[in-house]
Structure formats: C-alpha cells, structure tokens
Amino acid sequence: MLNMSKTLSPRSETxxxxxxxxxxxxxxxxxxxxVLHNHGLDVSSATVRNEMMRLKQEGYIIQPHxxxxxxxxxxxxxxxxxxxxxxxxxxxxxxxxNHLFHQVETRMEEWARLTATLLANLxxxxxxxxxxxxxxxxxxxxxxxxxxxxxALLVLVLQGAVVRQQxxxxxxxxxxxxxxNISNKLNSIFAGLNNPxxxxxxxxxxxxxxxxxxxxxxxxxxxxxxxYEVPYLDGLQFIFNQPEFANARQTTTSLALxxxxxxxxxxxxxxxxxxxxxxxxxxxxxSEAIQNYSVVISQYGxxxxxxxxxxxxxxxxxxxxxxxxxxxxxxxxLSGLIAWLYGRKIPADADN
Numbered sequence: 001m002l003n004m005s006k007t008l009s010p011r012s013e014t015x016x017x018x019x020x021x022x023x024x025x026x027x028x029x030x031x032x033x034x035v036l037h038n039h040g041l042d043v044s045s046a047t048v049r050n051e052m053m054r055l056k057q058e059g060y061i062i063q064p065h066x067x068x069x070x071x072x073x074x075x076x077x078x079x080x081x082x083x084x085x086x087x088x089x090x091x092x093x094x095x096x097x098n099h100l101f102h103q104v105e106t107r108m109e110e111w112a113r114l115t116a117t118l119l120a121n122l123x124x125x126x127x128x129x130x131x132x133x134x135x136x137x138x139x140x141x142x143x144x145x146x147x148x149x150x151x152a153l154l155v156l157v158l159q160g161a162v163v164r165q166q167x168x169x170x171x172x173x174x175x176x177x178x179x180x181n182i183s184n185k186l187n188s189i190f191a192g193l194n195n196p197x198x199x200x201x202x203x204x205x206x207x208x209x210x211x212x213x214x215x216x217x218x219x220x221x222x223x224x225x226x227x228y229e230v231p232y233l234d235g236l237q238f239i240f241n242q243p244e245f246a247n248a249r250q251t252t253t254s255l256a257l258x259x260x261x262x263x264x265x266x267x268x269x270x271x272x273x274x275x276x277x278x279x280x281x282x283x284x285x286x287s288e289a290i291q292n293y294s295v296v297i298s299q300y301g302x303x304x305x306x307x308x309x310x311x312x313x314x315x316x317x318x319x320x321x322x323x324x325x326x327x328x329x330x331x332x333x334l335s336g337l338i339a340w341l342y343g344r345k346i347p348a349d350a351d352n
Contacts, residue, residue: 008060013083014041015051016060020072020080024317027243029069074282074316077294081279081320089325093122101333108132108162111337112232115310115330120235122326123296125314130231130264132301132308132338134159136194137223142216144183149173154212156219159192159306159342164219168212182209186216195220231264231309244292244315267295267311277328282316292316296323300331301338308334 008016018038022030032048035041041048052070055061060076063069072080089097097118104110112129119127138159145153150170157163186209190198195217202213266287280295290313297311310331312323 008055008079011041011043012051012055013079015048016055016072016076017080017083019052019055019061019070020076023071024319027317029064029071031069034069072316074284077281077316077320078284081281081324084321084324087321087325087328089122089329094329097329097333101337106341108338108341111334112308115334116232116234119310119312119326119330120238123235123312123314123319123323124238125312125318125323126233126235126239128231128233128263128267128309128311128313130309132306132334133162133223134306136196137162137220139190139193139198139216139220142183142186142190144168144179144212146174146176146179152179154215156216158220158223162223164223166215166219168215170208170211174208178208182212185209186213190216195224233263239314242315242317244317264309266290267297267313268309277324277331279320279324294318294320296320296327298327298331300334302335302342305342306338308338310334 007013015035018035019030022034022038032045032052035052036043036045036048052061055076056063056070059073060079061070062073064071100114100118101111104114108131112131116127116129119129139156140159141157143155143157145155147153147167150173152168152170152174154166154168155163156165189201189204190213193201198213198217198220202210205213266289267285277296277298280297282294283291285291285293285295292315293313294316295311295313296318297309299307299309301307310327312318312327314323
C-alpha cells in the first residue's frame with residue numbers, strides 16, 4: 001500500500017474528498033466549480049483551482065484532458081480510504097442480516113451462499129466468499145454403510161461440519177455388523193485427531209481396519225492440500241453496470257476474472273494477517289488482471305482452527321465506506337457462527 005505518512009491540509013483534504021465522492025457518484029471528471037459548490041467552501045474559485053493543481057502535482061488526482069475536470073488517482077483513493085471514520089453498517093441493516101442468518105440451515109455452505117448474496121447487494125459490487133477450513137482437518141465421525149457384499153459407502157465427517165463420501169471395495173464380503181463395529185472402533189480411536197496423529201495410531205489396527213484408515217487418511221490429506229474451497233460468487237451484474245466496464249474488452253476481462261478457478265489466489269495479497277478489513281486499490285493489487293479494480297477483503301473464523309475469506313471486488317470508483325462496513329460486519333457474523341459450530345468462543349484478541 002501507499003505510504004500516507006504525509007497529511008494534507010484541511011482545505012486540500014476537503015477538496016480531495018469532494019472530488020473522490022463526486023467521481024464515485026457520477027463517474028465524470030470533477031471541475032473546480034463543482035468542488036466549490038459541493039462543499040460550500042468560503043474561498044475563491046482561483047483558490048480551489050490552485051489547490052487542485054497542487055493535488056495533481058502531488059499525485060492525488062489526475063486530469064484526463066487539459067480542459068476536463070479531475071479524477072482521483074490510486075493515491076487519492078488511498079488517502080480517502082485512510083481518512084474515513086465511523087465506518088459501520090446502519091443498525092437496521094445489521095438486524096436484517098442477523099434475521100436472515102437465523103432463517104438458513106446451520107451449514108457452512110448455506111452461510112457462505114447467503115453471505116455472497118448479501119455482500120453483493122449491500123456493496124453493489126461482486127462478492128466472493130470462501131468457506132472456512134482448518135489448516136489441518138480433524139476427524140469427527142465415521143459411518144460405513146454396506147452397499148453390496150464387498151462394497152461399502154464410507155461417510156467421513158470432519159470438524160467444521162465438512163462431509164466427504166467415498167465408495168470402498170474390500171477383498172472379501174463384509175457384513176453391516178462388521179462395518180458398524182469397525183466404525184465404532186475407529187470413532188473411538190481417531191476422535192479429534194488430524195492426519196499425522198491418525199497415522200501414529202494405525203499400528204493398533206488389523207488389515208481390514210488399516211485399509212479403511214488409509215481411505216480416511218487420503219481424504220484428509222486432500223482436504224489439507226486445498227487452501228480454500230471453490231468460492232461462492234455473486235453480483236457480477238453490478239460490475240457490468242459500471243461505466244468503467246461498459247466496453248467489450250472490459251466486459252471480456254470481467255468475465256475471464258469470474259471464470260478463473262484460481263480467483264481467490266488472484267485477489268489474495270501475499271500476506272493477509274488477522275481478520276481486519278484490508279483494502280487494495282488499483283495497482284496496489286499484486287495481479288495485473290485486477291489492477292483496474294479495488295478489493296476489500298477480510299479473513300474470518302477461528303485463528304489456528306478454521307479460517308475463511310470474504311471479499312468485494314469492484315471498480316476503483318467504488319463506495320468504499322459501504323463496502324468496508326459490509327465486509328467487516330459480515331466477517332464478524334461468520335466468525336461468530338464458526339465459533340458456535342466448533343463449540344468455541346472467539347479469542348478476545350482475534351480482531352487485532
């Protein structure tokens with residue numbers, strides 16, 4: 001991010017804020033007369049023009065054409081974002097969100113789907129939500145259901161209500177009674193353990209039980225290798241409705257972005273620490289594919305247990321206050337739900 005250690009004078013800050021907010025609202029270059037009338041500044045139009053010239057020289061605004069008004073640069077947006085205060089969703093919107101979450105099933109996938117829809121509509125941008133997953137998944141429960149004499153359905157429940165199923169074929173017929181006995185034994189031995197811990201316990205098992213434990217270990221290894229689940233997306237229509245992306249080339253770029261299976265990897269910065277909201281504007285984004293966009297992103301969940309990701313993608317001319325407030329509140333709601341799902345309380349310093 002850009003270094004905002006140098007602050008502007010109150011007048012320059014007011015003028016920059018006026019330019020940013022007018023450009024966000026209208027998507028048109030902002031002339032000096034509009035700045036003068038917008039904030040009712042008790043100065044001459046010449047003073048406003050001089051201040052705007054200084055802002056341009058210092059890289060906060062850009063003048064697309066000599067006779068045109070001004071638009072914010074990435075640096076100008078950054079200053080604007082860093083000086084926003086009292087960013088929070090209105091109480092009525094918070095209550096609406098809480099009510100809707102009480103109406104959906106207590107499944108992580110349903111929470112993520114609802115979050116994506118809410119976030120897209122609140123921010124009027126594209127929303128991305130990845131379900132929370134642990135760094136090392138933990139064993140919770142196993143069921144073995146007989147399908148045929150030598151075939152069974154293995155149903156594995158991992159911590160965080162993740163369910164995985166796999167058909168298992170044995171070298172000999174195995175009855176449902178035997179399968180139930182094996183399930184009970186493995187549930188007793190493996191409860192709460194991760195992959196390496198389960199491997200250490202396999203010496204206690206017979207050949208049939210070891211074969212089933214190998215299936216369990218392979219499923220858990222696959223889960224551990226996935227950084228995030230395929231995310232839930234919503235709000236692509238809001239991107240297409242923005243004038244910045246009205247031409248065919250930009251539309252194609254936006255479609256390619258949403259169809260990218262590694263979209264989260266594209267938008268995630270190299271280092272995202274904690275659950276606080278992070279904002280990446282234009283060329284602050286590491287990937288060239290999203291350097292015409294801004295990203296408002298936060299992690300959520302239980303640190304050291306299960307972490308997910310929630311983000312808004314939109315033009316650099318986005319409603320930052322609304323997007324930041326929406327991401328922040330929904331990340332807080334999801335963190336509370338994950339804590340409840342895991343039977344834990346959120347640590348007091350988790351927001352730091």
